[in-house]
Amino acid sequence: MSQHIRAAIVGATGYGGVELIRMLLTHPNVQITSVVSSSSAGTPLAESFPHLQEIIVDRLDAVDVPLIADKADVVFLATPHGVSTEIAPKMLDAGLKVIDVSGDFRLKSAETHERWYKRKQADAAYVDKAVYGLAEVFGDDVPGAQFISNPGCYPTVTSLGLVPIVKAGWIDTNSIIVDAKSGVSGAGRGLGMTTHYSEVNENFFAYKVNKHQHTPEIEQTLSRVAGKDVVMTFTTHLVPMTRGILSTIYVRPIVQRSEDEIRELYRQYYEGRPFVRIREQGKYPATKEVWGSNYCDIGFSLDERTGLLTIISVIDNLVKGAAGQAVQNLNLMMGWDETTGLKFTPAYP
Template sequence: MKSNQIRAAIVGSTGYGGVELIRLLQSHPNVTVTSVISSSNAGTPIAEGFPHLTEIRTDLLDGIDVDNIRSKADVVFLATPHGISMKLAPEFLEAGLKVIDLSGDFRLKSGDVYREWYKHEPADQALVERAVYGLAEVYGREVATTDFISNPGCFTTSALLGLYPAVKAGWINADSIIIDAKSGVSGAGRGLNLTAHYSEINENFKAYKINKHQHTPEIEQVLSEAAGRPVITTFTTHLVPMTRGIMTTMYATLTEKRTSAEFVELYRQFYEGRKFVRIRPEGRWPATKEVFGTNYCDIGFSVDERTGRITFISVIDNLVKGAAGQAIQNLNLMMNWDESLGLQFTPVYP
């Protein structure tokens, strides 16, 4: 193995996030996937459930054995349900592995807030404090110095990248923020449930978890830091009849008169050098198809002079920038590699 090569294990490799990690890491020049792990499917070929992965280098699913994984890997991605990562992460960290967690177990710094929104007991507080929140475009410096990352949620990524610069600059009233987000059905996961049933979602458009979505406090936690005071938002999520993609439409009141062109310039400056955030010129707004299969977040703006409000449009692929792609972007930063390594995909279109 070359000196800049590392070995990766993926725990939870039979969910959509884990499968997307496998797909993306096959194109990474510095990473070899040496272990794909599913506690319920150990010993079976990954291609048995996912024929599109027939030619991956590691084709048998392992069980969760820390010593075995430590002998095979340098970094472990935890693509597990909430409540599982908090049990596994301490063991992997103690074994000397770098850990990137894609669940929500370490995102919220307050145990009480986690308990309220996730409906079960939080992780050990010392471990929560140790985890760096992996919104790469905002916390990239911190990501580069840690061995433990908590990957942001998909809705959260889209909303925060769309709002953070304006809140940080004080250009919008943070108390006026309304977030209206729409996701493809893959965001509901691979498990069988009535919500994602074809006959329920096809030719349908539905709101869900109204005022109760667990990404709400995550968004508010980061925006509060940006504003320097507590921020509370109205956040509503919807399912739309498509497989991938998130469009987040956000509204806020301006603190003083601004133009759309000024917002374009503010955001271009804030995200200068960050390859995965693309700011649309004035009068142009993004669509989910324009980031499909990639790690891009595209953002557009429209200031309404009549109302003194601004509309933000932010789009991502929920499985890439909203999950697996951002996890790999964070790995790149941890390893002091170019953050776009292994992620330089042109969107699939049409």
């Protein structure tokens, strides 16, 4: 019999938080016992999200660690950057299992964190405790862990597209160029000029060029699997759609392999990992084909004319890039089947 646990979600009125609610409501081993929002405490959740009128908790709780620890066994922190730095240690010290969906504990280097996030890193003792939960790559580290740092959306889609071929040593790791495009929900629910309808609609633009805070997170993963320092060029773009990330990756092979051999390398690497799907030759994934699901779809094109390999990787940024992967990590943490509560077929069209 599977162990049932009580879950709290902190940051429940953001897009990642509400997606966690949607998934955990149908998870057979989880009961949501606390839904927390510092900005909306005491109000009904349906006031912020009318589609959740039948959720089992009546009102949003405040960020009260003893109260949350009394109600829950595991807490998901779907909070803005900087918040988890303060509250995750308190949650851990109270005996809770913690899955942090923010970026506060992803980077192991304090210097790197402070340079890219422009704020001081959390206490080193807690950073060391955090297991980086890129499930298909480092999933063996997750079972039995108390503290999971959930990967970012761009790092998930890009790292899954690169790890097998980087680990195999088939490419020049100094040649990596990533051109990534995200839907607007990746910026969160807060309002701003870059997410204003009139600015985004019928528009397409690059942002944080060579400065995106997810750059060192991807490089950390690639360096870990390569066994040496890996750096890359990483450019992000905002496109006028709600969900999805498409990462187009350009690399230069240094080992002569056919496209079929590259495809087989990826299939073998992700064998037994149900949420990564490798496309057949000449078939390339689109964001609509993973919408609302926990899948990452990957396709390839080896250009014999230029010698470059193009890798195309797609996810739903709110699911595989946030809430879905957090639930996947919960499953691994608890020793449950990895797919429990995540068997969503993509919504199409």
